[in-house]
Amino acid sequence: MNADFRTRIENERFLVVPKASTKAQVIFVVEDDADILRLIQHHLKSAGFEVVGFPTSSGALEQAARQHPALFLLDIMLPGESGLDLCRRIRQNHKLEMTPVVFLTAKGEEADRVAGLELGADDYIVKPFSPRELIARIRAVLRRTQRPEKPAIIQIGELEINGEAMSISVGGAPVSTTPTEYRLLEYLASHAGRVFTRDQLLDAVWRDSHFVTLRSIDVFVRRLREKIEPDPEHPLYLKTVRGVGYRFERSAAGESASA
Amino acid sequence: MNADFRTRIENERFLVVPKASTKAQVIFVVEDDADILRLIQHHLKSAGFEVVGFPTSSGALEQAARQHPALFLLDIMLPGESGLDLCRRIRQNHKLEMTPVVFLTAKGEEADRVAGLELGADDYIVKPFSPRELIARIRAVLRRTQRPEKPAIIQIGELEINGEAMSISVGGAPVSTTPTEYRLLEYLASHAGRVFTRDQLLDAVWRDSHFVTLRSIDVFVRRLREKIEPDPEHPLYLKTVRGVGYRFERSAAGESASA
DNA sequence: CGCGACAGTGAAGATTCTGTGAAAAAGAGG
DNA sequence: CCTCTTTTTCACAGAATCTTCACTGTCGCG
Numbered sequence: 001m002n003a004d005f006r007t008r009i010e011n012e013r014f015l016v017v018p019k020a021s022t023k024a025q026v027i028f029v030v031e032d033d034a035d036i037l038r039l040i041q042h043h044l045k046s047a048g049f050e051v052v053g054f055p056t057s058s059g060a061l062e063q064a065a066r067q068h069p070a071l072f073l074l075d076i077m078l079p080g081e082s083g084l085d086l087c088r089r090i091r092q093n094h095k096l097e098m099t100p101v102v103f104l105t106a107k108g109e110e111a112d113r114v115a116g117l118e119l120g121a122d123d124y125i126v127k128p129f130s131p132r133e134l135i136a137r138i139r140a141v142l143r144r145t146q147r148p149e150k151p152a153i154i155q156i157g158e159l160e161i162n163g164e165a166m167s168i169s170v171g172g173a174p175v176s177t178t179p180t181e182y183r184l185l186e187y188l189a190s191h192a193g194r195v196f197t198r199d200q201l202l203d204a205v206w207r208d209s210h211f212v213t214l215r216s217i218d219v220f221v222r223r224l225r226e227k228i229e230p231d232p233e234h235p236l237y238l239k240t241v242r243g244v245g246y247r248f249e250r251s252a253a254g255e256s257a258s259a
Numbered sequence: 260m261n262a263d264f265r266t267r268i269e270n271e272r273f274l275v276v277p278k279a280s281t282k283a284q285v286i287f288v289v290e291d292d293a294d295i296l297r298l299i300q301h302h303l304k305s306a307g308f309e310v311v312g313f314p315t316s317s318g319a320l321e322q323a324a325r326q327h328p329a330l331f332l333l334d335i336m337l338p339g340e341s342g343l344d345l346c347r348r349i350r351q352n353h354k355l356e357m358t359p360v361v362f363l364t365a366k367g368e369e370a371d372r373v374a375g376l377e378l379g380a381d382d383y384i385v386k387p388f389s390p391r392e393l394i395a396r397i398r399a400v401l402r403r404t405q406r407p408e409k410p411a412i413i414q415i416g417e418l419e420i421n422g423e424a425m426s427i428s429v430g431g432a433p434v435s436t437t438p439t440e441y442r443l444l445e446y447l448a449s450h451a452g453r454v455f456t457r458d459q460l461l462d463a464v465w466r467d468s469h470f471v472t473l474r475s476i477d478v479f480v481r482r483l484r485e486k487i488e489p490d491p492e493h494p495l496y497l498k499t500v501r502g503v504g505y506r507f508e509r510s511a512a513g514e515s516a517s518a
Numbered sequence: 519c520g521c522g523a524c525a526g527t528g529a530a531g532a533t534t535c536t537g538t539g540a541a542a543a544a545g546a547g548g
Numbered sequence: 549c550c551t552c553t554t555t556t557t558c559a560c561a562g563a564a565t566c567t568t569c570a571c572t573g574t575c576g577c578g
Contacts, residue, residue: 039379042350046357046381046404131381135403178554195425199402211395216556218536225537233537241425242535242564243438250424437565474525475567481526492526499525501575519578526573533566544555 024050025070025142030057030086031104032078036127040073043131044138057086065095071142072101087119100145102138104129136207154189156250159228159237161189168228175227180205184220185228188238193250195241221246284329284401287322289313289345290363291337295386299332302390303397316345324354330401331360346378359404361397363388413448415509418487418496420445427487434486439464443479444487447497452509454500480505 027049031037034055041051052069054060056079064072072090074083083103090096100122107126117124122141125134154161158171166182168175177185184205188196196204198214206212221240225232239247286308290296293314300310311328313319315338323331331349333342342362349355359381366385376383381400384393413420417430425441427434436444442464447455455463457473465471480499484491498506 035377039377042356042379043381046359128376130376130383132399132403180555193421194423199398203402211391212555213557215536215558219538219556222537240536244425247424439566471566472568474569477525478527478567484526501524521577522575524573524575527571529569531566531568533564535562535564537562538560540558542555542557544553546551546553548549548551 024048026050026052026067027071027073027138028052028054028060028064028069029073030054030060030078030083031073031075032056033075036075040134043134047135047139049138057081057083060086061089061093061096064090064099065093068095069099070146071138072099073104073138074101075104077106084115084119087121091120098145100141102141154186156189156192156248157236158230159189161186170228177224177227181220181224181227184217185224188246188248192248195244195247197245201245217246285309285311285326286330286332286397287311287313287319287328288332289316289319289337289342290332290334291315292334295334299393302393306394306398308397316340316342319345320348320352320355323349323358324352327354328358329405330397331358332363332397333360334363336365343374343378346380350379357404359400361400413445415448415451415507416495418448420448429487436483436486440479440483440486443476444483447505447507451507454503454506456504460504476505 027044029037029040029044029051031040031053032055037053037055041053044051049070052063052067057074058080060072072087074086076083078086087101087103090099090101101120103121103124105124105126107128122145123137125137152162152164154163160169162168163186168177168182168185184201187201187205198217201217202212202214221238222232225235225238228237229235235249237249239249241247286303288296288299288303288310290299290312291314296312296314300312303310308329311322311326316333317339331346333345335342337345346360346362349358349360360379362380362383364383364385366387381404382396384396411422413422419428421427422445427436427441427444443460446460446464457476460476461469461471461473480497481491484494484497487496488494494508496508498508500506
C-alpha cells in the first residue's frame with residue numbers, strides 16, 4: 001500500500017573506482033564551549049561536512065589560509081579575540097576574503113548580530129538552534145556563495161533555461177512554468193546526467209517543507225514533460241529511472257523512441 | 260486508504276511475508292504511555308518502518324547496541340531514567356553515537372526542548388502531533404543523517420557503469436537495465452575478479468529478502484549477458500564458476516570471443 | 519559411455535512502480 | 549469574502565519488473 005518509502009537505493013559498500021572524488025567540504029568552527037563544539041561537529045559531520053574545531057580564534061586563521069575551508073562558523077563571544085574581530089581579519093585576508101562567515105550568537109545579543117552582519121557575515125544563528133536550522137542555514141549560505149560561476153543560462157538541446165529571467169523556452173518558444181516547476185527543472189537540468197531519488201529532490205527543491213508526499217514529484221515531472229518534451233510519452237530530457245527516481249538526460253541530441 | 264484495522268499490530272511480525280527487496284529501517288521508540296506508543300508504532304509501520312517499542316528506557320540501549328536502529332524516538336518524560344539521560348548515554352556510546360535521536364515533548368516544555376537540542380538531538384516533535392508530521396520529520400532526519408556513498412564510473416573493457424547516472428553502456432551505446440540487474444552488475448563489476456556464491460550475491464544485492472530462490476540469480480545473469488555480452492553464449496565478462504557461482508572477469512580486454 | 523549434478527532457457531503469474539486524470543487544499547490578489 | 553492559480557493528494561490502470569518453474573543442455577567423473 002504505501003510503497004513510497006522504499007525509494008532509497010543505497011550504494012552501500014559498492015567499491016568505487018577513482019573518478020572526480022567529491023571532496024567533502026570543510027567547515028571551520030570556533031567555539032569555546034567544548035560541549036557545544038562537539039555538538040556542532042556531530043551534526044555537521046552527519047550532514048556530510050568535514051569539521052575542524054577551535055576553542056579560540058588563535059591559529060584558526062593561519063590554518064585556514066592553508067586549508068581553505070568552505071565556511072567559517074564563529075561564536076561571537078570568545079575568550080581572547082572575539083568572533084567579530086576574527087571575521088574582520090578574515091575579510092582582510094586576500095585568500096580568505098570570499099569565504100563565507102556565519103555567526104553564532106546567544107539569544108538577545110541583538111547588537112552583536114547587527115555588528116556581525118555589517119562586518120560582512122553571511123548569516124547568523126541564534127543559540128539554542130535546532131540541528132535542522134543549523135544545517136539548513138549553512139547549506140543555504142554555501143549555495144548562495146559557492147557558485148560565482150553559476151551559469152545564468154542553461155542550454156541543452158532545444159531547451160533553454162534562463163536563470164536570470166527565470167524563464168524557459170523550447171526551440172525559441174517561451175514556455176510558462178509555475179515556480180515549483182521551474183525550480184525542479186532547473187535543479188535537474190543543472191545537474192544533468194545525475195539520478196536523484198525523490199527524497200533528494202524534495203530536499204533540494206522543496207527545501208524546508210518536507211511535508212509533501214513523494215509522489216507529488218511525479219506530478220510535477222509529468223507537467224514539466226507536457227511543457228518541454230516534444231513527445232511526453234517518450235521523454236527526451238526528463239528520464240525516469242525506475243525504482244530510483246528521475247534524471248535529466250545530459251545529451252539530448254536526437255534519440256527518439258527506442259526498442 | 261482502504262486499510263483495514265488490524266488490532267494485532269504486535270503480532271504482525273509473525274505474518275510478515277517478504278514483499279520488497281528493500282530493507283526496512285528499524286526505529287526504537289521509548290514512550291511510557293501505552294496508547295501513544297501503540298499509535299506511533301502503527302503509523303511508523305504503515306510508513307514502512309520496523310518499530311521496536313519500550314515503555315521505559317531500561318534495556319533499550321543494550322538492545323540497540325545489538326540491533327543498531329536507524330533512529331531513536333524518545334519521550335522526554337519517562338518513569339525512571341528520562342529521555343534526556345538516555346540520549347546522553349546514546350551519545351556516549353561508541354557504536355550508537357551517530358544514531359539520530361528525535362524527542363517527543365509535550366507542549367510548553369520549551370526548556371526541555373532546548374536541553375534536548377543541546378544534548379545532540381536531531382529534532383523534536385511536539386505532542387500532540389499529526390501522523391504526517393511524525394513521518395515527515397523522521398524521514399527528514401534520516402535523509403539528512405544517512406547519506407549514501409558517492410557513486411563513480413567503473414570501466415572494464417567496452418563496458419562502462421556510470422554510478423552517477425545509474426546507467427550502463429557497452430562500447431558507447433547505452434544499455435537499459437532494470438534496477439536489480441543494475442545492482443547485480445555493479446556489485447560484480449566493482450568486485451571484479453572475485454567469485455561469489457549465489458548466497459553471497461543474494462546477501463549483497465538483494466539485501467534482506469533471502470526469501471528468493473537461489474536460481475533467480477541465474478536468470479538475472481542470463482539477462483545481463485544478453486544485454487552486455489557480444490556473444491552471450493561465450494561470456495566475456497560474466498563468467499560462470501561451476502559448482503560455486505559467478506565472477507566478473509577482471510581483464511575483459513580481449514575483444515574476440517570465438518575464432 | 520552413462521549418470522547425476524549443475525547451469526542455461528523460455529514463458530507465465532505475481533507484484534511493484536509510474537503515469538494519469540481529477541479533485542481537494544492551500545495561497546495569492548482583488 | 550470571493551476568485552483564480554498553484555500545489556498536493558488520491559485512486560486506478562497500464563507497464564515494467566521480479567520470481568518461479570519445468571525443461572533442456574552441459575560438465576565432470578567413475
